[in-house]
Amino acid sequence: MSPPQDPQDPLDPVDPVEGGRAIEEPVPEPVRRRRGWAVDTTPLRIPAYRRLFGGVALTMIGQQMTLVAVPFQVYALTGDSFFVGVTSLVALVPLMVFGLLGGAIADVMDRRRLMLITSTGAAVTSALLAVQALLPGGGDLALLWVLTAFVSGFAAVNQPARSAAIPAVVGIPLVPAANALAMTVRQVGVIAGPLLAGVLIASGELFLTYVIDAVGFLVAALLLRGLPALPPGGRAGVVRLGAAVRGVGEGFAFLRTQPVLLMTFVVDVIAMLFAWPQAVFPELEATRFAGSPNALGWLFAGVSIGALVMGLTSGWVSRMDRQGAAVLVAIVVWGVAIIGFGYAGSLWLAVLFLAVAGAGDMVSAVLRSSMLQLAAPDDMRGRMQGVFLVVVAGGPRLGDLRAGALASAAGVTVAMVSGGVVVVLAMVAVALLVPSFWLFSASRSAVDTDSAASGK
Structure with a gap:
């Protein structure tokens, strides 16, 4: 089913969807040249993508406000960074389970319908988070953890469906540019959300922080209603739990035949597990940077400030051919910057190092996501994006647990510096021990991925 054409947009270079697959007409070369370093x-220009993009833009500010509000509330209730780390673990379990199942469901169910269901569910859950913030004593830790698990579960099903739909909406040639755009607008939300949350929380408006998230999801659901049907592979079937579980197994079986794609997960797990800094932000706000205005908001926004700057100048990233080498270098930049953050004695220097880390992470995320979307067939993309979600969202949660526990035992500096050193050494080891990943080129076709990974 094709979406209605936008009569006010005569410059569309690509027909959005035809029979569930985009018409892959080339983008005019003069347009490409004019882009230069700027984001493409x-x-x-594609009406269906604008709706997807708008949904991301509307929900990101509220989501990021909630990601600040939850750890703040946990620390306020317990006074211990360890419990902040445990909160991330609470979110990790449903994310892993429903991320994998959600990816399998997105490969058999109409992706538009799946996004509508999960966006509505997320809106309801965020509203319940607002209600619990009004409870006597500033909230209830157990209830907060339960609702956090539900938020994670809805997001885990929504994100694979949204990502898997992108190639069908924009066409294969525009996938890297579409990813860069979506990730760039996410960074705007990740910057604005924490800063706004910091102001509201400091004013005693924790309730309003959660309400904004609920409203964003509700409006995003209304936008999704205007999308065409997005059946995987041009057709959708009946969702059965047993078939979804088998689908997860099929996804991992496919992944085992693609060693280079498997390494994209491994390197990101290392980067996030050992150098994700978010769990120590509340402690830094209360100790090292106690005299700095809105320190909590600036710390949570720091990584995304750098990611946004990189996103706005990401034209060169979309044209990158040596993707494997670029990913490893970007993660080394991340690790070195986290080392600097661990030593930073002032808020502005800490935010600067976090911004450098975010720039490296942005390059890595765009390239890894594009490799997955282009190498997998359409009826496998949901499962690959499910695994991608588990890794990119689960890794930081495990990293929160590691950083929170180590910071509680040995201090923030030890937790951050040791993790950054491990990341840098690990990327050097990957480059030396897995040269096929370092040499991987985007110009090689998907059928050549396996032979490239084996060094042939």
Whole structure:
């Protein structure tokens, strides 16, 4: 089913969807040249993609406000960074389970319908988070953990469906540019959300922080209603739990035949597990940076400040051919910056190092996501994006647990510096021990991925 054409948009270079697959007409070369280093906005000419993009833009500020509010509330209730780390573990379990199942469901169910269901569910859950914030004593830890698990579960099903739909909406040539756009607008939300949350929380408006998230999801659901049907592979079937579980197994079986793609997960797990800094932010706000205005908001926004700057200048990333080498270098930048953050004695220096780390992470995320979307067939993309979600969202949660526990036992500096050193050494080891990943080229076809990974 094709979406209605936008009569006010005569410059569409790509017909959005035809029979569940995009018509892959080339983008005019002069347009590409004019882009230079700037982010490529060509996918925004496609009406269906604009709806997906708008949904991301509307929900990101509220989501990021909630990601600040929950650890703040946990620390306020317990006074211990360890419990902040445990909260991330609470979110990790449903994320892993429903991320994998959600990816399998997205490969058999109409992806538009799946996004509508999960966006509505997330809106309801965020509203319940607002209600619990009004409870006597500033909330209830057990209830907060339960609702956090539900938020994680809805997001885990929504994100694979949204990502898997992108190639069908924009066409294969525009996938890297579409990813860069989506990730760039996410960074705007990740910057604005924490800063706004910091102001509201300091004013005693924890309730309003959660309400904004609920409203964002509700409006995003209304936008999704205007999308065409997005059946995987041009057709959708009946969702059965047993078939979804088998689908997860099929996804991992496919992944085992693609060693280079498997390594994209491994390197990101290392980067996030050993150098994700978020769990120590509340402690830093209360100790090292206690005299700095809105320190909590700036710390939570720091990584995304760098990611946003990189996203706005990401035209060169979309044209990157040596993707494997670029990913490893970007993660080394992340690790070195986290070492600097661990030693930073002032808020502005800490935010600067976090911004450098975010720039490296942005490059890594765009390239790894594009490799997955292009190498997998359409009826496998949901499962690959499910695994991707588990890794990119689960890794930081495990990293929160590690950083929170180590910071509680040995201090923030030890937790951050030791993790950054491990990341840098690990990337050097990957480059030396897995040269096929270092040499991987985007110009090689998907059928050549396995032979490239084996060094042939």
